[in-house]
Amino acid sequence: MSTEIAPTDPNVRIRVPRARVAAAADDSQPGSKIETKTVGQVTVADAVMTARRVNVHYGEKHAVKDVSLDIGRNAVIALIGPSGCGKSTFLRCLNRMNDTIDSARVDGSITLDGVDIYEKRQDVVQLRARVGMVFQKPNPFPKSIYENIAYGPRIHGLAANRAELDEVVQTSLAKAGLWEEVKDRLDHPGTGLSGGQQQRLCIARAIAVDPEVILMDEPCSALDPIATARIEDLIDELRQNYAIVIVTHNMQQAARVSQRTAYFHLGELVEVGATNQIFTNPRHRLTEDYITGRFG
Amino acid sequence: MHTSVIVVAILVLTALGYRLGRRRSVALVGGPRGTRNLHSLPSYYGFLTALWCALPALGVLGAWHLLDERVIVGAVLAELPPDMQHLPADQQGLLLNDVRNVVSGSLPAAEARPEVQSAAREWRRLQSLSNAAGASLALCLGLAGGALAWRRISPELRARNGVERVVEIALALCSMIAILTTIGIILSVLYEALNFFRVVPLTDFIFGTTWSPQMAMRADQVGSSGAFGAVPLFTGTLLISLIAMAIAVPIGLFSAICLAEYADRRLRAVIKPLLEVLAGIPTVVYGFFAALTVGPLLRSAGQFAGLEVASESALSAGFVMGIMIIPFVSSLADDMITAVPQSLRDGAYALGATRSETIRRVVLPAALPGIVGGVLLAVSRAIGETMIVVMAAGLAAKLTFNPLEAVTTVTVQIVTLLIGDNEFNSPKTLSAFALGLVLFVATLLLNIIALKIVRKYREQYE
Ligand SMILES: Nc1ncnc2c1ncn2[C@@H]1O[C@H](COP(=O)(O)OP(=O)(O)OP(=O)(O)O)[C@@H](O)[C@H]1O
Ligand SMILES: [Mg+2]
Numbered sequence: 058m059s060t061e062i063a064p065t066d067p068n069v070r071i072r073v074p075r076a077r078v079a080a081a082a083d084d085s086q087p088g089s090k091i092e093t094k095t096v097g098q099v100t101v102a103d104a105v106m107t108a109r110r111v112n113v114h115y116g117e118k119h120a121v122k123d124v125s126l127d128i129g130r131n132a133v134i135a136l137i138g139p140s141g142c143g144k145s146t147f148l149r150c151l152n153r154m155n156d157t158i159d160s161a162r163v164d165g166s167i168t169l170d171g172v173d174i175y176e177k178r179q180d181v182v183q184l185r186a187r188v189g190m191v192f193q194k195p196n197p198f199p200k201s202i203y204e205n206i207a208y209g210p211r212i213h214g215l216a217a218n219r220a221e222l223d224e225v226v227q228t229s230l231a232k233a234g235l236w237e238e239v240k241d242r243l244d245h246p247g248t249g250l251s252g253g254q255q256q257r258l259c260i261a262r263a264i265a266v267d268p269e270v271i272l273m274d275e276p277c278s279a280l281d282p283i284a285t286a287r288i289e290d291l292i293d294e295l296r297q298n299y300a301i302v303i304v305t306h307n308m309q310q311a312a313r314v315s316q317r318t319a320y321f322h323l324g325e326l327v328e329v330g331a332t333n334q335i336f337t338n339p340r341h342r343l344t345e346d347y348i349t350g351r352f353g
Numbered sequence: 354m355h356t357s358v359i360v361v362a363i364l365v366l367t368a369l370g371y372r373l374g375r376r377r378s379v380a381l382v383g384g385p386r387g388t389r390n391l392h393s394l395p396s397y398y399g400f401l402t403a404l405w406c407a408l409p410a411l412g413v414l415g416a417w418h419l420l421d422e423r424v425i426v427g428a429v430l431a432e433l434p435p436d437m438q439h440l441p442a443d444q445q446g447l448l449l450n451d452v453r454n455v456v457s458g459s460l461p462a463a464e465a466r467p468e469v470q471s472a473a474r475e476w477r478r479l480q481s482l483s484n485a486a487g488a489s490l491a492l493c494l495g496l497a498g499g500a501l502a503w504r505r506i507s508p509e510l511r512a513r514n515g516v517e518r519v520v521e522i523a524l525a526l527c528s529m530i531a532i533l534t535t536i537g538i539i540l541s542v543l544y545e546a547l548n549f550f551r552v553v554p555l556t557d558f559i560f561g562t563t564w565s566p567q568m569a570m571r572a573d574q575v576g577s578s579g580a581f582g583a584v585p586l587f588t589g590t591l592l593i594s595l596i597a598m599a600i601a602v603p604i605g606l607f608s609a610i611c612l613a614e615y616a617d618r619r620l621r622a623v624i625k626p627l628l629e630v631l632a633g634i635p636t637v638v639y640g641f642f643a644a645l646t647v648g649p650l651l652r653s654a655g656q657f658a659g660l661e662v663a664s665e666s667a668l669s670a671g672f673v674m675g676i677m678i679i680p681f682v683s684s685l686a687d688d689m690i691t692a693v694p695q696s697l698r699d700g701a702y703a704l705g706a707t708r709s710e711t712i713r714r715v716v717l718p719a720a721l722p723g724i725v726g727g728v729l730l731a732v733s734r735a736i737g738e739t740m741i742v743v744m745a746a747g748l749a750a751k752l753t754f755n756p757l758e759a760v761t762t763v764t765v766q767i768v769t770l771l772i773g774d775n776e777f778n779s780p781k782t783l784s785a786f787a788l789g790l791v792l793f794v795a796t797l798l799l800n801i802i803a804l805k806i807v808r809k810y811r812e813q814y815e
Pocket of ligand 1 (some may be wrong): 116118120138139140141142143144145146147158160
């Protein structure tokens with residue numbers, strides 16, 4: 058495997074073909090009326106994804122109740138709330154990972170670039186190429202570092218030849234801030250990296266298919282403070298190109314990396330707003346109790 | 354007194370010992386409330402007393418019965434008339450046999466010689482004396498041991514440690530039995546195989562290409578060359594195992610994938626036990642199936658296609674053996690596939706992989722070492738399989754790789770070599786042990802490798 062790849066050309070970008078459909082409903086415009094009990098502004102001007110009245114049941118259990126929320130382009134939104142309140146469940150709706158759970162049932166509508174992702178014709182494979190995901194526990198494949206990154210581009214046919222693939226691998230690792238650390242051992246197993254490196258490998262793996270949205274479910278909860286700080290910096294950089302939804306239990310982290318924050322409670326979206334407003338001046342009592350540490 | 358009566362008596366004593374020991378321990382600390390002052394729970398004091406009752410008594414009883422016959426034989430011989438005392442060993446053996454038969458009643462006393470009759474009377478007298486002595490000694494020991502242990506009971510006595518030590522030793526003995534049996538098998542096979550290699554050189558055996566184990570009994574006998582080249586047997590075994598694996602590996606693997614990844618829980622609950630039933634069918638039944646159904650079927654199919662298929666062919670035996678082995682492959686592969694963490698699958702799905710891509714590129718590579726281990730275990734099973742091959746593949750030791758011909762395997766030859774009346778130390782019989790040794794070593798190696806691989810894989814995700 059060659060490690061001497063030509064310097065990254067910022068103009069070379071491989072895009073997944075996508076259908077751009079004009080946002081049809083006017084309720085995605087700020088200020089328009091949306092039937093919701095949520096305190097604060099659930100819509101944003103430049104939404105890449107919109108969720109409207111989403112309900113999720115696991116068999117009898119009603120895990121997510123009537124949640125409406127927009128995901129803004131080039132911004133980070135943090136989902137916070139006590140354990141078991143449905144943050145992960147809602148996050149997993151956004152790339153239909155709940156499809157892999159037999160008992161899960163999702164109602165409501167979720168759009169990506171104005172197209173309903175739960176529609177019959179929607180191909181989950183393409184959807185997940187556009188909405189990537191990073192999990193709580195780093196889960197690199199038991200393959201080499203190179204193969205871990207190359208896996209996604211390969212299955213989606215994003216690289217025409219080996220040179221392009223090398224290029225994608227290098228750019229992705231570089232964006233995830235891992236290239237310098239692993240460029241000499243791309244053929245070593247990904248499972249041999251440290252926890253923080255593994256998590257950045259997983260982020261690089263998600264970036265490699267060039268998604269529009271990256272979902273992160275407590276990406277730093279298994280990491281030490283230094284590795285956490287690196288990933289937070291990384292998230293801030295990634296915001297230039299992607300919309301990011303991050304679930305976190307760490308208030309400081311939410312305050313540091315996100316522009317908007319959404320507070321979930323017992324399956325409901327209680328309050329959403331600009332991060333500094335939520336943390337300095339919460340409008341709902343439940344939100345205030347939670348962030349001041351009186352709850353959870 | 355009969356021995357079983359003594360054993361029951363000792364057991365009663367043991368039960369009594371348990372109750373008394375337990376009661377004494379409780380009494381020593383002033384009733385049930387004081388038991389926290391005891392080192393161990395009261396029942397441990399009971400067990401300790403019981404063990405002291407039972408172990409020495411039963412041990413002595415057993416040893417007595419093992420040894421008393423020798424003493425009796427010596428005494429009976431000494432009582433015989435002087436001219437019968439110094440017989441050659443074989444005649445002495447015959448005489449003793451007569452005596453023994455008279456004692457046991459299988460030879461009517463009236464028909465025996467007078468010396469034998471009197472010896473038998475002496476034998477009976479000694480036997481009952483010895484039985485009584487052994488029984489009393491055992492009972493006395495039981496009583497004494499129990500009493501001693503009972504007296505030693507005190508709150509400080511570490512009864513639990515003592516009982517646990519005895520249990521540990523008992524467990525170790527049990528596991529030793531398995532190990533010792535294996536070692537015994539190896540040694541006996543090795544010994545006979547070495548005898549064989551004294552007659553037939555090792556190189557002839559391993560590299561010779563003619564197998565015809567009939568030995569000439571007389572110098573003028575023809576057609577009995579006595580050639581012991583085992584290569585045709587090895588190739589036969591290899592051929593049949595290969596055919597079996599060619600059937601079992603893909604079918605087993607695919608059914609494992611179906612079970613682990615595609616089947617829902619209800620389907621799985623039905624299919625998995627059904628597959629495992631295949632492993633429970635006696636191999637003779639598979640043999641019938643191969644010889645009576647598959648063999649003729651293949652033969653007529655061959656005729657139809659213009660091929661010459663022997664009615665006993667490697668193909669039919671291998672085919673049926675493959676069916677038999679499917680559950681070995683599938684259930685191990687299924688375990689390995691389900692052991693692949695869900696997080697890896699999620700990772701692949703989240704990148705937009707389809708289910709089959711996830712299985713092919715992530716799940717199977719991760720489970721591969723374990724699957725290989727399962728396959729190796731199945732191979733060793735195939736190599737050792739006998740019944741199907743005896744019934745369906747024939748006995749002709751032909752050096753061929755044509756699956757349509759009759760071949761024979763190592764195991765089949767071992768069976769045919771040992772069936773019927775044989776001189777035990779002729780090379781023909783001994784060669785069975787040499788073949789057994791080869792088989793043992795081959796399957797042992799395969800098993801060791803397979804277990805190593807499986808274990809290494811198991812640790813990977815823990
Ligand atoms: N696969 C499942 N089957 C059934 N119930 C589930 C499943 N996954 C989650 N739930 C339930 O749905 C509710 C929401 O779970 P979810 O994982 O979304 O919570 P969370 O907010 O992510 O919690 P945490 O902060 O602890 O990760 C919980 O009550 C949980 O018990
Ligand atoms: Mg969660």
